[in-house]
Each structure stands twice: as C-alpha cells, then as structure tokens.
Amino acid sequence: MQTPVNYLARKHWKQTGTIALIGSIYLLSSWILKFDGLTGIVAIPKAFSWLGINFKPTANSIHFLPTIWQKLIGTVLLAIASTVVASFIAIFVALIGAKATGGNALVQTVVRGIASFFRNIPLVAWAMILLFSFKQSDFTGFLALLLMSVGYLIRAFMEIIEDEASETMLALKATGASYFQVIFQAVLPQIMPSLISWILYMIENNVRDATLVGILTGTGIGFVFDIYYKSFRFDAAGMTVLSIIVVVIVLEVLSNQIRKVIL
Amino acid sequence: MLEVKHLEKSYQKDKPALTDISFSVEPGTFVAIIGPSGAGKTTILRSLNQLIKDDGGQILLDGGDLRTANKTQLRNYRRQIGMVFQNYNLVERLTVIENVLHGRLGYKSTLAGMFGRYTNEEKQEAMTLLQKVGLEDFALQRCSELSGGQKQRVGIARSLIQHPKVILCDEPIASLDPASSQTVMQLLKDLTTEFNIICIANLHQIGLAKDYADRIIGIRQGKMVFNEESDALSEKILETLYDQNVTEELN
Numbered sequence: 001m002q003t004p005v006n007y008l009a010r011k012h013w014k015q016t017g018t019i020a021l022i023g024s025i026y027l028l029s030s031w032i033l034k035f036d037g038l039t040g041i042v043a044i045p046k047a048f049s050w051l052g053i054n055f056k057p058t059a060n061s062i063h064f065l066p067t068i069w070q071k072l073i074g075t076v077l078l079a080i081a082s083t084v085v086a087s088f089i090a091i092f093v094a095l096i097g098a099k100a101t102g103g104n105a106l107v108q109t110v111v112r113g114i115a116s117f118f119r120n121i122p123l124v125a126w127a128m129i130l131l132f133s134f135k136q137s138d139f140t141g142f143l144a145l146l147l148m149s150v151g152y153l154i155r156a157f158m159e160i161i162e163d164e165a166s167e168t169m170l171a172l173k174a175t176g177a178s179y180f181q182v183i184f185q186a187v188l189p190q191i192m193p194s195l196i197s198w199i200l201y202m203i204e205n206n207v208r209d210a211t212l213v214g215i216l217t218g219t220g221i222g223f224v225f226d227i228y229y230k231s232f233r234f235d236a237a238g239m240t241v242l243s244i245i246v247v248v249i250v251l252e253v254l255s256n257q258i259r260k261v262i263l
Numbered sequence: 264m265l266e267v268k269h270l271e272k273s274y275q276k277d278k279p280a281l282t283d284i285s286f287s288v289e290p291g292t293f294v295a296i297i298g299p300s301g302a303g304k305t306t307i308l309r310s311l312n313q314l315i316k317d318d319g320g321q322i323l324l325d326g327g328d329l330r331t332a333n334k335t336q337l338r339n340y341r342r343q344i345g346m347v348f349q350n351y352n353l354v355e356r357l358t359v360i361e362n363v364l365h366g367r368l369g370y371k372s373t374l375a376g377m378f379g380r381y382t383n384e385e386k387q388e389a390m391t392l393l394q395k396v397g398l399e400d401f402a403l404q405r406c407s408e409l410s411g412g413q414k415q416r417v418g419i420a421r422s423l424i425q426h427p428k429v430i431l432c433d434e435p436i437a438s439l440d441p442a443s444s445q446t447v448m449q450l451l452k453d454l455t456t457e458f459n460i461i462c463i464a465n466l467h468q469i470g471l472a473k474d475y476a477d478r479i480i481g482i483r484q485g486k487m488v489f490n491e492e493s494d495a496l497s498e499k500i501l502e503t504l505y506d507q508n509v510t511e512e513l514n
Contacts, residue, residue, distance in 0.1 A: 171352035171418075174312055175425055176342030176369025181376035185365060189356045 055238030064236045068224060068243050074138075075220035076247060079206035082142050086149035087199050093150075094157035100166045101187060111154065118151030123209055127216045136218035144213050145206050153202060160194045161187060193262050200255035207251060211244055264289055265311075265429055265461050270320035272306055272485075280306050281317070281485045288478075290428070293455045293462045295476035295493070297469060299505055303485040304465040308431050311463070312344045313337060324428060342369025345422025349434035351414040355407040359398060359417050362406055363389040366424035385424075392420040396450060412443030419450060423458070430454075432464035436471070444468070448475045469501065 030037060096102045097111025126144040134140040168186040177185065214222020221244060228237040270284040281303045288294055296304045309315040311322060313329055322329040329340050345366070353362045367385050368376045375381075381389075393399045396416040406414060415435060422430050432451065436444040452475045455462040466472045472479055473493050481489030481496075481504045489500055 167348070167350060167352045168354050170314060171346065171348060171421075172365055172368060174314060174341060174344070174346040175366050175421070176338045176340075177365070177376060178338070178368075178373050180373050181368045181371070184377040185368065185379060186354050189354050192356060 054234045055241065056235065057239040057242060058235045061235045061239040064228070064239055065243075068221070068236075068240050071224045072221045072243055072247060075210045075214060075222070076207055076251075078138060078142055078220060079145060079210045080203055082145040083149055083199060083203045083206050086146050086153055086202070087195075089150050090153035090157050091195070093154050094161060095183065095187070097154065098158045098161040100162055100169055101183065111158070115151050115154035115158075118147050119155065120151075121148075123148050123213065124216065127213045131217065138217075138219050140217045141210060141213045141219055144217075145210060148209070149202050149206060153198065156198050157191075157195065160191050160198070164194060165190045196262055197259050200258060204248065204251050204255060207248055208244075264323075264325060265463075266321070266323040267307075267311070268321040268323070270307070270310060270317055270322070272303075272310065272315070272317040272319075279485050281310075284320070284482075284485075284487050286480060286487065286490050288461045288463065290461055291456060291459045292478060293452050293464070293476045294478045294480060295464050295466045295472035296480045296482060297466055297472055297504070298482035300467075302482045304482055305433055306485075307482065308433050308463065308465055311429070311431055312341050312346060338369060342425050343428045345425050345427035345430040347415065347418045347422055347430060347432040347435045349437045351406075351411075351418045353406045353414055353417055353421075356405065358403050358405055359393065359409070360386070360389050360402040362417050363392060363420045363424055366421040369425065389420070389424060392423050395423075395454075396420050410443070411439050412446060415439065415443070415447050416450065419447070419454070423454065427460055429461045429463065432462065434465050434467065437467060444471065451475070469496075472496075 029035075093111055093114070097108050097115070099108060102108060102111070123144060126147055127140065130140045130143050134143065165187040168190050169182055172182045172186045210220060211222045211225065214220035214224075215226045216222070218226075221240065225237055225240045228234075228240060264287060266287040268285050270281055271279065272281040273279045284303075284307060296307060298304055306315055306317075310317040311329075313322075313332075317330070320330070324340060324343065327336075327340070329337065332340055354365070361379065364379070364381050364385060367381060371381075390399060390402065393402055396419055398413060398416055398420070401409065401413065406417060409417065418435075419430075430451070435451070436447050439447060448471050451462055451464065454460070464476070466476075473496060476493050478491065479489065479493045479496050480487060481500065483504055488504060489496070
C-alpha cells in the first residue's frame with residue numbers, strides 16, 4: 001500500500017541509491033582505464049607552479065605585444081563577423097522551424113535535424129574538414145565558426161520564439177494582421193533582447209574558439225600561439241594567453257553592460 | 264448582429280468540448296459568459312474569430328459565415344472583431360501608441376504594416392482612443408512599464424482602433440486587482456453603448472457579470488444551460504452551474 005510516509009521514505013532511498021550508483025560508476029571506470037584520480041589531483045599544484053615559472057611573461061616578452069595584438073584584433077573581428085552572419089541565417093531558419101511561426105511538423109523536424117547536425121560536429125572536425133577545400137586561410141576559420149554558430153543559434157532562437165512570442169502573435173493574428181506583419185510587428189520586437197543576449201554570448205564563445213581554430217588553420221592568434229609554443233618561447237606564448245584572457249574578460253564585461261541596457 | 268448556430272467542437276474523439284451552442288447578440292449588448300473552469304468558455308470565444316477551428320455549426324456576422332470564409336475573407340472578418348486577453352498580449356518592448364496602432368494592421372498592405380507605416384489619421388485616432396481609456400500621457404512609454412490595469416486598457420484601445428463590430432474578452436480581469444477590474448468592466452460597458460458594438464466577455468466573477476453585463480450565458484460541460492437577461496440569474500441556477508457533485512456525477 002502506497003502511503004505518503006512510505007512514499008517519502010522510498011524517495012529518500014532512491015536518492016541515496018542514485019548517488020551510490022554514480023560513485024560506483026566512477027570507481028569502475030577508473031579501474032578499467034587504470035586511471036588514478038588521486039595522483040592526478042596531487043600533481044595539480046606542481047603543474048601550476050611549472051606553468052607559472054615557464055609561461056610567465058618577462059620584460060622581454062613585451063617585444064611580442066604588437067604582433068600578438070595585431071593578430072588578436074583580427075581574430076576578434078573574425079569571430080564577430082562569423083557570429084553576425086550566423087545570426088542572420090539562424091533567425092530566418094528559426095522562424096521557418098519554430099512551431100509558432102513556421103511550417104508543418106515535417107519542416108520543423110527537418111530544421112531541428114539540420115541545426116543539430118551543424119551543432120553536433122565538433123568545431124575542430126569542421127575546421128579540419130574545411131581545410132581540404134579552403135586551405136589554411138582566414139576563410140576556413142570563419143566558415144568553421146559560422147557553421148557551428150548557426151547550429152547553436154537556430155536551436156536557441158527557435159526556443160526563444162516559442163517561449164516569448166506565442167501570446168503576442170495570437171493577439172495580432174486576431175486583429176487580422178498578415179503573416180509578415182505579425183513577424184515584423186510582434187515576434188521580432190518581442191524577442192529582440194533575448195536574441196541580442198544570445199548573439200553576445202556567441203561572440204564571446206567564438207573569440208575563445210577562434211583561438212583553437214587558428215591553431216589548426218594557421219591563422220590569427222591561434223597561429224601565433226602555436227609558433228611561440230613550438231619554438232619553446234614559452235614566455236611569449238604566456239603573453240599571448242594573457243592577452244586572450246584580457247580580451248575575453250573585456251568582452252564579457254562589455255556584453256554584460258549591453259545586456260543591462262537593453263533588458 | 265452576431266449569430267451562433269449549433270456550434271460543435273471536440274479536441275478528442277467522443278469527448279465533446281462544445282455541443283450545440285446557439286445564441287445571437289444585437290449590437291450595443293454586453294454579454295458575459297460564465298461557468299466553471301474547463302466548461303468551454305475560451306473555446307467558444309476563440310471559435311468566434313476562428314483562432315480555434317471548430318467542428319460544426321455556423322458563426323454569422325451580419326449574415327456572413329466566418330466558418331466558410333477563405334483566407335482573405337477571414338482577415339476581413341477578423342479586423343472587425345477585436346480581442347482582449349487575460350495576459351493583455353501586448354508587445355511589451357514597444358510603446359503604448361505602437362501597440363494601439365497594431366489594431367490597424369488588418370486594414371494595411373503587408374509592406375506598410377510590416378514596417379509600421381501608419382497614416383496621420385490613424386495616429387490621431389490612436390491618441391483619441393488613448394484619451395478615452397485615460398492613458399494619453401503614457402503614449403510614448405514602453406508597455407513593460409505599465410501596471411496590469413493600464414496594460415489591459417491599452418489592449419482595449421488596440422481592439423477599438425479596429426472599428427470592431429464585436430469585441431471578445433477572454434478573462435479580461437482575471438489578472439487584475441478589484442479596483443482595476445471595476446475600471447476595466449465599466450470601460451467595456453460604456454464603450455459597448457457608445458460605439459454600439461457587441462462585447463462578449465468570459466468571466467469568473469459572477470458579481471461583476473451581474474453588475475455590468477446586459478445578458479449572461481451559462482456554460483457547463485460544453486453545453487449552454489442559461490441564456491437570459493442578467494437579472495434572471497438566480498442562486499438556484501448558479502448552484503446547478505457550479506455544483507461540483509453534479510459535475511462529478513455526470514463524469
């Protein structure tokens with residue numbers, strides 16, 4: 001017999017059991033992989049002190065700053081460009097794919113499929129595939145970031161449209177407004193803050209990712225880092241990393257400010 | 264005149280949401296639809312402008328049937344039918360006057376409407392209507408900054424600028440405090456008389472329905488059980504309308 005008392009007791013046991021299960025999965029997989037978590041954790045302080053000593057930018061590293069910043073600014077612009085183009089593509093596709101504004105169930109499924117295809121291929125894989133066609137160039141990086149961002153943004157925009165625009169759409173439909181009038185007068189104004197918020201997040205993300213892509217495509221800040229690293233000029237590599245961190249933090253602060261103003 | 268004849272609707276097979284709803288309303292009449300939650304009040308209201316596609320019957324606005332209208336005809340009918348929502352359904356990011364002007368979209372070409380190119384007469388009228396609902400000083404404020412009662416009055420102005428023959432109100436005061444509720448109900452009643460339109464409102468507040476409506480329609484389990492002058496609504500009828508025991512027996 002299910003009483004409230006023994007229901008709650010059972011729930012309690014279930015929670016304890018779940019935690020125990022997760023713990024044993026970890027132990028089992030460590031054992032199979034011969035992976036020693038404890039040694040890893042113990043090694044962390046040593047790793048960081050090595051990192052601190054070797055990668056610490058010195059007075060000498062300042063010579064590299066002009067090169068680093070020139071490449072870094074180029075990378076940031078590339079990330080912004082790819083995100084902006086991706087947003088344009090994504091908003092149109094999302095309008096077609098969202099339940100509230102879009103076509104039938106088949107169209108919705110197709111759009112969801114396309115979005116998850118672009119999203120679920122790792123960025124590195126995109127970059128390496130595109131390398132064959134476009135060689136080592138800025139455009140390869142641009143395209144890799146673009147495809148990835150399109151996948152993410154379509155999904156995000158579709159959910160925003162569903163959540164935030166359905167009610168106002170209904171009101172305008174009831175006044176006799178046509179489809180495009182509803183999109184431009186209700187849906188787009190209503191979702192604009194969330195849209196911009198997502199685009200800003202994507203730009204921050206793409207600046208970070210652009211570094212990684214650059215290592216593969218031999219362009220931008222990633223390439224600079226790669227060269228310094230492989231030629232054992234660790235202090236310059238450290239300076240590069242420091243510059244990237246500064247830019248990412250500045251971007252984050254900036255976009256938080258923008259969010260505050262528009263929301 | 265609005266005539267509803269034998270309206271039918273079911274969302275699931277063998278579980279009718281509406282059965283044989285028939286009534287007619289003359290211009291200048293304020294009708295309240297009352298009944299327990301889930302009785303089918305919203306379904307009736309949304310069928311009237313075909314936001315919900317019903318399954319059978321006739322909906323005649325001055326003799327023309329909305330149910331058999333094609334896309335263009337339906338757009339023409341819809342712009343003659345204003346709608347006021349429980350959650351106001353305004354575009355919160357836009358200003359009050361922009362939201363009022365949305366009521367004109369049904370009359371505009373697609374392009375002019377898309378980019379919000381309204382004529383001077385339309386803008387003047389929007390201001391006149393805002394004056395009527397007491398919000399002329401708020402014209403350039405964002406709707407997100409307004410109180411619930413103010414938002415609902417914007418919604419009413421938006422429906423009035425459509426030059427409607429009918430205004431449908433889906434629980435117009437369910438999210439409002441008592442004072443704002445009174446204001447909104449009084450406003451709806453006055454406008455009904457002034458513009459000689461039909462106003463149909465779903466209500467949960469029986470007291471307010473009796474005070475403000477000319478006629479009351481009682482719905483229970485998708486069937487119409489009452490349709491008379493509001494004075495004729497007695498305790499006994501209310502008991503059968505809302506009695507939980509009877510509802511459970513019927514199930």
